[in-house]
Amino acid sequence: MVNIAKIAVGTLLAIALALGVYGWMLAKAPKSADPQAQIAAGEGQPASTINVVVAAKALVAGQALKAEDLQMAGLTARPDGAYDDVPAAVGSVPAVDIPQGAPILKGQLVTGLALKVPEGERAVAVKVDESVGAGxxxxxxxxxxxxxxxRRDGNExxxxxxxxxxxxKRVLAYGAASVDALTSQQDKADGKQQANSPESARTAVLSVPVAExxxxxxxxxxxxxxLALRNPADTSEPDMEKFxxxxGVLAVSLPKGAVANTPLEGADAAQAGVAMSSLAGATGVNRSNLGARPAAPMNAGTAKPAAPRVRTASSDSSLAVEFVRGANSQTVRY
Structure with a gap:
C-alpha cells in the first residue's frame, strides 16, 4: 500500500511540473498578429467605417431633397434611420433644418398624410355621419x-x-383610417371595433383643388x-364651360392689356374668394316672372351695397311688387 501511494504522489508531481512548464512556454510565446484580435484588445488599430447618406450642404426644412444635396460619408457607427444610398433619400422633405455633413435620418423627414396630397390641392376635413358618408x-x-x-334664409x-x-374628389382619410396608415390587419383579424373605426367616423378628409x-x-x-360615393372608374365630371x-369677393387689379373676363385659377381664385350670395345664386325666386339674369360681379374694392328699390307691376287680378336688394330680388303678389 505504501508503494502504491508513493507512485500516485510521484505521478501527480510529474503532471504538475509538466503543466508549469507549458504555462511558462505560453507566457513567453509572441503575441497574436490577428488584426481583429488586436482591435478587440484596443491596440490602436482604426475601427471599420459604415457609409451612410449625409447632407452635402446645409438643408432647409420644407424643400425636397435633390441628388446634389446629398453625398456618402463614412461613420464609425450607423445612426438609427440612416440611409444606405442617395437615391433612397432623394425626394424626401426635411421637417427640420439639417446642417452640412449631418446624416439624413428618416425621423427628420416629413411623413404622414401631407405627402399624399397632390400638388395644387389641399387636404380639407368635413363633418360626416352615417347618412352623410354613404352609410x-x-x-x-x-x-x-x-x-x-x-335651407331657406331670408338674409342670404x-x-x-x-x-x-x-x-x-379623392378621400384621403375617413375617420382614423387614411391612405398612409390604414387600420392594422391584426385589429381586423381580432374582430375588434375601435372607437375611431369607420363605423364611428366623424370627419372625412378630401383632396380638393385650392381654388375650390x-x-x-x-x-x-x-x-x-x-358625400355621394362613386365608382373610381367613372371619370365623368360637369362641363364647367357651360356655367x-x-x-370673386376681392377686387382684381388687372395689368395693362389684360383681358377683364379671364377666369382666375388655382391660388389666385382662392385668394379672390367666393360670396354666399354667389354660391347660392344671385337671382330671386320668381325667375319665370323676372327672367334669368346673371349674377352681378362682386368687387370688394369698388362695389357698394345698392339701395333697396321697389317696383310695381299690375295684372288682371293682382298687384305684383318686386323687392330688389343688390343682386337679389323677390316678387310678392297681392
Whole structure:
C-alpha cells in the first residue's frame, strides 16, 4: 500500500511540473498578429467605417431633397434611420433644418398624410355621419361627389336648394383610417371595433383643388353636405364651360392689356374668394316672372351695397311688387 501511494504522489508531481512548464512556454510565446484580435484588445488599430447618406450642404426644412444635396460619408457607427444610398433619400422633405455633413435620418423627414396630397390641392376635413358618408361605406382612396343643401334664409338665400358642389374628389382619410396608415390587419383579424373605426367616423378628409376650398368651406358652414360615393372608374365630371364662373369677393387689379373676363385659377381664385350670395345664386325666386339674369360681379374694392328699390307691376287680378336688394330680388303678389 505504501508503494502504491508513493507512485500516485510521484505521478501527480510529474503532471504538475509538466503543466508549469507549458504555462511558462505560453507566457513567453509572441503575441497574436490577428488584426481583429488586436482591435478587440484596443491596440490602436482604426475601427471599420459604415457609409451612410449625409447632407452635402446645409438643408432647409420644407424643400425636397435633390441628388446634389446629398453625398456618402463614412461613420464609425450607423445612426438609427440612416440611409444606405442617395437615391433612397432623394425626394424626401426635411421637417427640420439639417446642417452640412449631418446624416439624413428618416425621423427628420416629413411623413404622414401631407405627402399624399397632390400638388395644387389641399387636404380639407368635413363633418360626416352615417347618412352623410354613404352609410359609412366610404374608405380612404375612394372618390366622392360633394352635394350641398342650402335651407331657406331670408338674409342670404331666397329659396332652399340642393346641387352638386364638387365633383370626383379623392378621400384621403375617413375617420382614423387614411391612405398612409390604414387600420392594422391584426385589429381586423381580432374582430375588434375601435372607437375611431369607420363605423364611428366623424370627419372625412378630401383632396380638393385650392381654388375650390372656399366653396367647400362656405357650403359646409352655411348648409348641409352630402358625400355621394362613386365608382373610381367613372371619370365623368360637369362641363364647367357651360356655367359662368363665380365672381370673386376681392377686387382684381388687372395689368395693362389684360383681358377683364379671364377666369382666375388655382391660388389666385382662392385668394379672390367666393360670396354666399354667389354660391347660392344671385337671382330671386320668381325667375319665370323676372327672367334669368346673371349674377352681378362682386368687387370688394369698388362695389357698394345698392339701395333697396321697389317696383310695381299690375295684372288682371293682382298687384305684383318686386323687392330688389343688390343682386337679389323677390316678387310678392297681392
Amino acid at each position: 359609412n361605406r366610404i374608405r380612404p382612396g375612394d372618390f366622392v361627389d360633394v352635394f350641398f343643401v342650402l 338665400i331666397d329659396q332652399s336648394q340642393a346641387r352638386l358642389l364638387l365633383s370626383r 376650398v372656399s366653396r367647400l368651406a362656405l357650403g359646409g358652414s352655411n348648409g348641409s353636405l352630402l 359662368s364662373p363665380l365672381p
